[in-house]
Amino acid sequence: MRSMSPADVHAVDGAVILDVREPREHERAHIEGTIDIPLGELVSRIDELPRDITVYVLCHVGGRSAQAAQYLEAQGFDAVNIDGGIVEWHRAGLPWTLAGSEG
Template identity: 65%
Template sequence: MKSISPADAHAVADAWILDVREDHELEQARVDDAHHIPLGTLVERLDEVPRDRTVYVMCHGGGRSAQATEYLSARGVDAVNISGGIMEWHRAGLPLTIGGTA
């Protein structure tokens, strides 16, 4: 499985970030341009994930995004896990929105 640090993912121009956290987690913190598909719905929403570009996958701490990355990779998607999830993104001081609704 390929992985990338939050800082390196953020540095990718026009990165397609997939956030696989649950809706209530987005209310706490989110990356504004990320695409949201909760892990539990990824199988039925697989067609929403692009196959013509790299997809950078994040969750809260890196576990669910690792599962999603493995699943997507097995289906021909160039998927990369964002190590440490949104917690590491926040610790790195990268832009995100705290609170509110998505």
């Protein structure tokens, strides 16, 4: 399974980011424009993901996204885990939204 830093993913033009966190986590802090599918729903909602482009997978700190990326790879997707999740995304100073305000 491949992994990339949040800064490297942010630098990818048009990156498709799959956020596998739970809705309550997403409501607290999120990245605009992500595809939001909780890990527990990924199997039943896999058809919502594009198969012709790399999917970068995000969670809180990287554990669930690693599981999701491995599953997606097994299903034929080009999937990349985002190291450190949204916590590292925030630490890197990248754009995100916190409970309705820009972070």
